Amino acid sequence: MTDNKLLEVEHLTMRFGGLVAIDDLSFTARKREITAIIGPNGAGKTTVFNCLTGFYVPTEGRLTLSANDGPRLLERTEGFRISRNNGVARTFQNIRLFTGMTVLENLVVAQHNRLMDASLFSLAGLFNLKRYANAEKEALERAKFWLNKTGLYEFADWNAGNLPYGNQRRLEIARAMCVEPSLLCLDEPAAGLNPRESAELNLLLQSIRDEQGIGLLLIEHDMSVVMQISDHVIVLDYGKKIADGNPEAVKNDPAVIRAYLGEEEDDELPPEVAQDLHLDPKAQ
Amino acid sequence: MDWAYFLQQLINGLTLGAIYGLIAIGYTMVYGIIGMINFAHGEIYMLGAFHSLITFLICQAAGISGILPLTLLLMLVVSMVMTSVYGWGVERIAYRPLRGSFRLAALISAIGMSIFLQNFVQIAQGARVKPMQPLIKGGITLMESPNFNVQLSYMQIVIIVLTFVLMVVFSTLIAKTSLGRAQRACEQDRTMAGLLGINVDRTISTTFVMGAALASVAGMMVTLYYGVIDFYIGFLAGVKAFTAAVLGGIGSLPGAMLGGLLIGLIESFWSGYLTIEYKDVATFGILVLVLIFRPWGLLGKPEVEKV
Numbered sequence: 001m002t003d004n005k006l007l008e009v010e011h012l013t014m015r016f017g018g019l020v021a022i023d024d025l026s027f028t029a030r031k032r033e034i035t036a037i038i039g040p041n042g043a044g045k046t047t048v049f050n051c052l053t054g055f056y057v058p059t060e061g062r063l064t065l066s067a068n069d070g071p072r073l074l075e076r077t078e079g080f081r082i083s084r085n086n087g088v089a090r091t092f093q094n095i096r097l098f099t100g101m102t103v104l105e106n107l108v109v110a111q112h113n114r115l116m117d118a119s120l121f122s123l124a125g126l127f128n129l130k131r132y133a134n135a136e137k138e139a140l141e142r143a144k145f146w147l148n149k150t151g152l153y154e155f156a157d158w159n160a161g162n163l164p165y166g167n168q169r170r171l172e173i174a175r176a177m178c179v180e181p182s183l184l185c186l187d188e189p190a191a192g193l194n195p196r197e198s199a200e201l202n203l204l205l206q207s208i209r210d211e212q213g214i215g216l217l218l219i220e221h222d223m224s225v226v227m228q229i230s231d232h233v234i235v236l237d238y239g240k241k242i243a244d245g246n247p248e249a250v251k252n253d254p255a256v257i258r259a260y261l262g263e264e265e266d267d268e269l270p271p272e273v274a275q276d277l278h279l280d281p282k283a284q
Numbered sequence: 285m286d287w288a289y290f291l292q293q294l295i296n297g298l299t300l301g302a303i304y305g306l307i308a309i310g311y312t313m314v315y316g317i318i319g320m321i322n323f324a325h326g327e328i329y330m331l332g333a334f335h336s337l338i339t340f341l342i343c344q345a346a347g348i349s350g351i352l353p354l355t356l357l358l359m360l361v362v363s364m365v366m367t368s369v370y371g372w373g374v375e376r377i378a379y380r381p382l383r384g385s386f387r388l389a390a391l392i393s394a395i396g397m398s399i400f401l402q403n404f405v406q407i408a409q410g411a412r413v414k415p416m417q418p419l420i421k422g423g424i425t426l427m428e429s430p431n432f433n434v435q436l437s438y439m440q441i442v443i444i445v446l447t448f449v450l451m452v453v454f455s456t457l458i459a460k461t462s463l464g465r466a467q468r469a470c471e472q473d474r475t476m477a478g479l480l481g482i483n484v485d486r487t488i489s490t491t492f493v494m495g496a497a498l499a500s501v502a503g504m505m506v507t508l509y510y511g512v513i514d515f516y517i518g519f520l521a522g523v524k525a526f527t528a529a530v531l532g533g534i535g536s537l538p539g540a541m542l543g544g545l546l547i548g549l550i551e552s553f554w555s556g557y558l559t560i561e562y563k564d565v566a567t568f569g570i571l572v573l574v575l576i577f578r579p580w581g582l583l584g585k586p587e588v589e590k591v
Binding site: 053054055081082089090092096098099100101105108109110112113115116136175179 | 462463465466468469471472473475476477478479480481482
């Protein structure tokens with residue numbers, strides 16, 4: 001298992017003034033696994049993502065990403081290099097597509113670096129040299145692959161902002177995959193999806209895990225998604241890790257139940273809740 | 285109605301408009317990508333004019349000014365390169381450190397930069413008007429009428445054709461190449477563009493360089509067309525090109541060109557048929573009207589808040 005290690009978070013702490021958003025968090029995410037981070041609102045889940053993708057510089061801790069070419073420290077990497085050198089891609093809770101560009105352009109712009117390398121400061125692009133033409137063809141192929149994969153092929157020439165909501169979510173995932181990441185961070189990809197779209201999303205994420213062999217890090221509130229597809233669940237509460245394990249174990253962890261349902265002063269669940277939980281553990 | 289006179293004004297207006305358009309592109313591209321008005325852009329244009337004049341004088345001293353195409357090419361290339369360096373430097377020194385600061389900071393910095401560059405050239409080159417001998421002489425008489433001959437000078441042809449070519453090249457660059465896509469991506473969401481691995485700082489620098497290169501072409505054309513320049517030409521031309529960019533819809537590349545042409549035509553027709561003294565009033569009157577009734581310009585899109 002150790003050679004499968006993709007992301008290692010060690011003693012990550014993030015403070016904003018007096019507020020401790022993340023407190024000494026350590027966990028490991030592996031290749032070919034979906035690692036879910038769950039927790040009540042304000043638990044610090046998105047902050048973890050922001051640390052991973054260079055939005056924040058962690059107050060303490062170490063973030064090691066072992067991509068193909070050996071381990072790299074994420075917290076020491078400049079923002080835009082994180083995806084270029086380390087291969088971390090990300091989607092957002094509130095979708096951030098380039099709404100003024102077409103669906104296809106959104107996917108091609110994500111491959112900017114490869115194209116830029118081929119384009120000799122755009123001169124080759126301007127004069128349509130072969131070297132650039134080849135790189136562009138490759139980029140279009142990759143875009144096409146992900147369009148098919150996400151069922152957006154027929155929308156390729158649409159303005160990204162005009163897509164229906166569910167398709168925008170999928171496009172964001174497709175765009176992130178065009179970066180060819182080794183770690184894909186998804187911030188609530190199922191938010192606002194209807195049950196059918198949510199089921200399709202599950203299939204998409206599973207196929208990304210199985211076919212691309214990358215690691216996925218998933219923040220999600222929708223427990224049906226988390227329990228069905230994740231291999232490994234980490235539960236945060238007030239910035240602290242309170243549980244870590246496979247979905248089944250986490251689901252039955254008393255600390256997790258307490259965090260979600262609240263706790264009484266005397267550390268006991270209200271009787272009716274305790275009863276419900278005992279009668280139907282799947283209600284969680 | 286004297287059609288010959290009308291045609292002559294049309295030609296003059298298009299020539300002037302092409303020059304405004306070239307400068308306006310710099311405003312519009314920079315506004316598009318970082319949302320600020322680069323008030324030093326007029327000065328960049330003025331620097332372009334000076335560099336082309338200096339290059340010409342060097343060519344003359346070196347004795348190669350007789351070979352006209354070579355001289356013109358050298359003037360164009362040298363002034364484009366030198367001016368690009370200024371454009372890059374202005375962004376690097378005056379704007380980048382202020383990125384992420386409040387909006388007004390960059391604007392104030394831009395005005396400061398503009399004053400600095402003006403004074404720098406005034407001190408370095410002197411305040412007197414610099415003459416330039418006409419290099420491209422002659423023209424075609426398009427139409428002869430009893431009291432007026434319509435002239436289309438070769439210089440005007442060069443200006444219009446060169447502007448058209450540069451427009452096509454830059455539009456292709458923005459629409460088709462990876463650099464252009466990256467610029468449009470940065471325009472919409474810089475953070476996201478960075479996350480996709482685009483070097484945002486470099487993309488912004490490139491935008492300034494492109495704008496400066498186009499402005500320097502405009503500067504060189506003006507030097508050759510009017511034959512006189514001074515350190516102060518950047519101010520009025522800059523404000524007019526800015527008006528053109530706003531009129532066309534700031535942030536829109538074809539809009540800048542259209543706005544430039546319209547401003548050129550308005551100025552030329554106003555001077556030709558009404559009073560030449562009030563031509564600037566007419567131009568800026570247009571700016572006021574546009575800002576009141578159509579603040580997003582002719583080809584720009586109104587900003588719609590999406591919920």
